[in-house]
Amino acid sequence: MYCYQCEETALHSGCTVKGVCGKRESTAGLQDLLVFVVRGMAWYGEALTGLGLGDRTHDSFIRRALFSTITNVGWDDTRFVALIEEALERRNALRRRFLERTGASWAEPLPEAATWHAPALAFAAKAADVGVLATENPDIRSLRELLVLGVKGIAAYAEHAAHLGYEKAEIGLFIERAMAATLRDLPADTLVALVLEAGHVAIAAMALLDEANTTTYGAPEISQVALGVRTRPGILVSGHDLRDLEELLRQTEGTGLDVYTHGEMLPAHAYPALKKYPHLAGNYGGAWWQQTQDFEAFQGPILMTTNCLVPLRQDNTYLDRLYTTGVVSYEGAHHVADRPEGGAKDFSALIARARQCPPPTALEAGQLTIGFAHQQVLALAGAVVEAVQQGAIRRFVVMAGCDGRHRARTYYTEVAQTLPQDSVILTAGCAKYRYNKLDLGTINGIPRVLDAGQCNDSYSLALIALALKDAFGLEDINELPVSYDIAWYEQKAVAVLLALLALGVKGIRLGPSLPAFLSPAVAQVLVERFHLRPIGSVDEDVAAMMAGA
Template sequence: MENMFCFQCEQTAGGKGCAAAQGVCGKKQDTALLQDKLTGALIGLARTANNNVPDAAATRAIIEGLFATVTNVSFDSTAIRRQIDEVHAEKAKLPGCACCSSGCGNDYDMKELWNDNEDIRSLKSLILFGMRGMAAYAFHALMLGYTDDKVNSFFYKGLLAVGSNLDMNDLLPLVMETGKANLKCMELLDRANTETYGTPVPTTVPLTIEKGPFIVISGHDLHDLYLLLEQTKGKGVNIYTHGEMLPTHAYPKLKAYPQLKGNFGTAWQNQQKEFADIPAPVLFTTNCLMPVKDSYRDRIFTTEVVAYPDMVHIGDDKDFAPVINKALELGGYPEDKIMTGINGGTQVTTGFSHGTVLSVADKVVNAVKSGAIKHFFLVGGCDGAKPGRNYYTEFVKKSPKDSIILTLGCGKYRFNDIDLGTIGGLPRIMDMGQCNDAYSAIRVALAMAEAFQCGVNELPLTIVLSWYEQKAVAVLLTLLSLGIKNIYLGPTLPAFVSPNVLNYLVENFQITPTSDPETDLKKILNQ
């Protein structure tokens, strides 16, 4: 068998790339190679479409295919083969390339990309990985009936670019265009979520698990949570969120369900320990699934594009009866189980979306003008298992008392149970939501810049990002496409960014690798 190659996530082997029989994420070599074949098939579909956007079925196949190749989504070779067949079936419906008969609609061989000039490979990887992250957001919006022609069109354009012979001068603008397309996609998802479930409101979420049957739901998909809540009404089964599902507690139409009780555990990389012997099933709706341990193998359920060999998969009918029955069978804890966050806290707060923050914009502006608030830090992104991520905990703990911490993504579990107090009635830590809620942070930053009649880069605002997978790549590209500079990025730099591309980003956007909290804070606050 040919060797796999993958360097799309932060934990990649040796900081260079996974090329053994199994990736660091736990994905087997045959599965990783099939993901490459799926990507190649998607490029073939885009080539055959010939700069047109085909029907909704073809576009959904592209969105699902890109989403399935995000780290920690699908570990199931059978499921990926099925997706490849679906992509080929959609391509077969198209009339074929209108310009010639050279076979330009053939599937792309990803080895061409991995063996390309390192700078070309780097730029194409930024486009491809950014689109994979964007596809996750587009998928969530699609599940709520929301779609955008310009976002869909870019998927085809971007895939064509990855399979093309474009040079750096052509690819650099497309990297920025990927960020712009993701901004539109995050805006679409924000509208889908808020119009369907209401504008998030600040909500305190307990970490204690009440006695009795319960289900843990992980991932990002609000629609899946809604369907589970509907199907558990009157069943005596409580629901607890996990990972990036935490912010769903803030949506009025979801928090109205009395069985939505609290949050279980911390970030995704701790699941193998936290799920051991759990007396309840866990439903994975999106990425963040890790290789399943024997201690809880019989309790894992997947849905949508998430897949793992030999796990029960909930299909398109969305009948969660197997999950509910498993919860009733296991019975939950016999007594309330008091659990804590990483820092010992027993509750966390979420719901500080742009709708909430902008509703008190006058209070924020006045606090800045009076000197009560001197700096804002957006400390957000993905959490992960590699050493160095305690940086974000220490950064927040050492941040000045006259500063506000905005956060989003699962990186917040490093510090979201710490009580930093308030400034002028505002909590010092404000959780803005999931990783896609970077849109909220952008809306707030642009509104503040308007209020102070300055550019975003002139605000007392510093962005400190932790990255792990491709959705973080998409968010970073969005920030860069808006011209936002001086971003601190860690805990390590992406392996797929070549030295020349990194130099370009440093020279044009002043991206700074994180060092240690005290040094970085001193540098930021003395600028």
């Protein structure tokens, strides 16, 4: 086992026995093998595209396969075995089509990922040969992994959009080309170019998801979300998938049950088509890493729609109340099957379980203000520009990204508390749980924490920055009074980072630590081109950001 795709990887190097996240060696190996076979699929797909025989019918499977390997998504080895078997079947179908077209005329040698085949009993042995360390050159390995991890994030965002019927062939074509590229002996400069191209595709994927969400559920509105609980039994929904939440809300109408959101589902309360349900009761608990306490206290069933699911502690008792769906898997949990073509998922078993449970235990009270996606902030653009011109707002600090368990993440709470009163925090993703419940006040009626939504809604923050650039008549986005102090944890955050780099944003502080998959040479490239830097001390970073450095 060697896994270093998340921020909390062991010793900031790589997990070699068991993941800090809780991932077993067997699971890590199966995930590596799944990615290996998907690379083989991509190789044939790209070749067939070049021959005018492109086949987009496999895009959905490739997205789901890559999404399943993101940190804290899949925990059930049997699900990965099934995915590998399906990937081999699909790859072999592509191979047959390729050979029918080319015969013996193809000059390029076929990579092993395009030819290897074995029964499931041999999967574990093969997995040991195809992981991260299969690439010997550390800089090429670093660039390949940076590309693959960014593509995983792109695949996840594109899959969310596809659930609402929004797809773009261009995204599938890039995923195919990028994964195939990792099987070729490409020079570092070519891989760097692909990594930066991935940033542009990440923007396209987040824009597509934004279009899907807002067209389906309406543009987010500034909204108050209750943090307390009601007296009826409830269902807790975590993850990111809004369609799953919508279908559950429909199926629980009139049942006497309430539905609560958790973690990255908090922004659902800002969408008009979702907030209209009176039994969408509020948000429960905090960020993903606190879920073992939150889920235990909730007492009702929990629906995990996407990442981030963490292993249960030995003293947890909610496994029989845990339901997974989509790409999420966990041994012993109930799994809600995919929706049939043109239909909805069947949540009847989960609803029946909820009827047997007591109401949730109250954790806190009060409200949160959310809904500051780009449509709402741009509607306030005049007031924002005026506040800047009058000196009431001196600096915007983008503190988006992922939260995590590491003690160093208290840095983000302390930054929020230390920033002067003439600064505004722009946030998206679960990183906001480090400070979104602090009373930081307002500036001319504008809250000092503007929450744009989920991690994919970092796209909103980019649009806000671009609109402010135009409003102030600036040529360069980096001339804005905006600093970037980003927290990262998993591969969706890698896609967001690449998107910001593709937009030309420079001077990003990234923490709590720079990715372990960046070799010193690759990290230096990012430092030189984009002035990427690690976080430092709270006081020094706040002073530097307020000074525009």
